[in-house]
Amino acid sequence: MKKIILHLLFISFMLYGTLVKANDAEGSGHDVGFSVGPNFALTDLGGANKIGSPFLRDVDFKATRFCISAFYRYNVNKFFAVRANLMYGMIKADDQNTNGKPPRTENGVYKAPDDSWFRARRNLNFETHIFEFQAMAEVNLKKYLHDAGSGSKDRWAPYIGGGLGFFYFNPYTKLDGAKVKLRPLGTEGQTLNGGKPYKNFQFDLIAMVGVKYNVTERFSIAVEGVYHQTFTDYLDDVSGNYINSDQVIALNTQNPTAAILQNRSNVGKYPSNDFNFVEGQYNVNNSTRSATNALDDLKATGKGLQRGDKKDNDQFFHLQVTFSISLGSAGSKFGLGSCGRRNPYHMRFSCPKW
Numbered sequence: 021m022k023k024i025i026l027h028l029l030f031i032s033f034m035l036y037g038t039l040v041k042a043n044d045a046e047g048s049g050h051d052v053g054f055s056v057g058p059n060f061a062l063t064d065l066g067g068a069n070k071i072g073s074p075f076l077r078d079v080d081f082k083a084t085r086f087c088i089s090a091f092y093r094y095n096v097n098k099f100f101a102v103r104a105n106l107m108y109g110m111i112k113a114d115d116q117n118t119n120g121k122p123p124r125t126e127n128g129v130y131k132a133p134d135d136s137w138f139r140a141r142r143n144l145n146f147e148t149h150i151f152e153f154q155a156m157a158e159v160n161l162k163k164y165l166h167d168a169g170s171g172s173k174d175r176w177a178p179y180i181g182g183g184l185g186f187f188y189f190n191p192y193t194k195l196d197g198a199k200v201k202l203r204p205l206g207t208e209g210q211t212l213n214g215g216k217p218y219k220n221f222q223f224d225l226i227a228m229v230g231v232k233y234n235v236t237e238r239f240s241i242a243v244e245g246v247y248h249q250t251f252t253d254y255l256d257d258v259s260g261n262y263i264n265s266d267q268v269i270a271l272n273t274q275n276p277t278a279a280i281l282q283n284r285s286n287v288g289k290y291p292s293n294d295f296n297f298v299e300g301q302y303n304v305n306n307s308t309r310s311a312t313n314a315l316d317d318l319k320a321t322g323k324g325l326q327r328g329d330k331k332d333n334d335q336f337f338h339l340q341v342t343f344s345i346s347l348g349s350a351g352s353k354f355g356l357g358s359c360g361r362r363n364p365y366h367m368r369f370s371c372p373k374w
Contacts, residue, residue, distance in 0.1 A: 143288025
């Protein structure tokens with residue numbers, strides 16, 4: 021997905037260079053506004069009832085959260101704009117929202133579990149606040165004047181864009197009704213042997229598509245889809261494998277809560293100890309494992325099996341409605357001039373020649 025976003029950024033700037041003359045400032049000016057809409061996690065957890073899939077095919081709609089942004093936009097000209105955003109939002113995912121058929125025998129024939137069953141068996145979940153600063157560029161796919169009003173064909177435009185974000189996250193879950201922050205626990209062994217937890221300040225690449233429309237000369241609305249490709253696989257605190265049995269013992273010594281939360285499969289939809297082979301840490305059949313003691317019936321040399329997919333970094337995206345107010349044209353003091361600006365009667369003025 022990072023390649024797709026980079027290609028979109030490249031196409032945006034190529035379009036800008038093709039469509040726009042460097043000294044054409046028609047449509048330049050300033051906007052301020054805000055955006056609001058639903059926010060969706062695309063991580064290892066939750067998702068559709070199938071094995072993890074990229075992009076929109078794996079949305080966990082039951083875990084929908086929301087985000088809000090405030091922004092300043094400078095319209096360089098009729099085709100190109102730059103924008104600075106401050107966003108706050110939440111994302112969530114929960115394996116309880118997935119399901120599937122477990123391993124079983126039908127008419128004497130063994131049937132393998134559905135791919136999605138492994139998610140339901142895993143029974144992990146997370147939620148996090150996200151605070152992000154974003155720097156983005158927009159390329160209008162047709163001529164657009166941010167202060168055009170009724171009767172103008174330039175009062176609307178589809179657009180594409182992209183940029184870079186810098187964000188903070190800190191995933192948490194709940195245990196016995198109490199909120200527990202996951203990062204300090206090192207649920208995949210990050211804090212063992214003097215290790216450090218993953219960083220919760222990260223960068224991401226942003227891709228955007230939308231369409232905007234001026235309701236009046238001062239007020240406009242837009243509908244946008246904004247996609248974030250992060251450089252971390254720990255938005256949901258899940259990336260690689262379950263830790264080995266000896267590491268469970270070490271983690272329990274360090275923090276018993278961490279040892280419990282690294283593997284919650286035996287308190288989910290499929291709690292049978294017969295399924296302990298999925299995580300690889302515990303003995304199978306007639307196990308005494310409980311939900312409150314991570315040391316119950318560990319295999320002496322149990323090797324932790326797959327917990328997440330560390331090959332793909334996490335993503336999230338939001339759909340939003342944007343409301344903006346035009347602050348007027350740029351003026352010459354911003355260095356791009358106001359030549360080509362239209363008056364209220366939409367007649368174009370030309371620049372004087374000296």
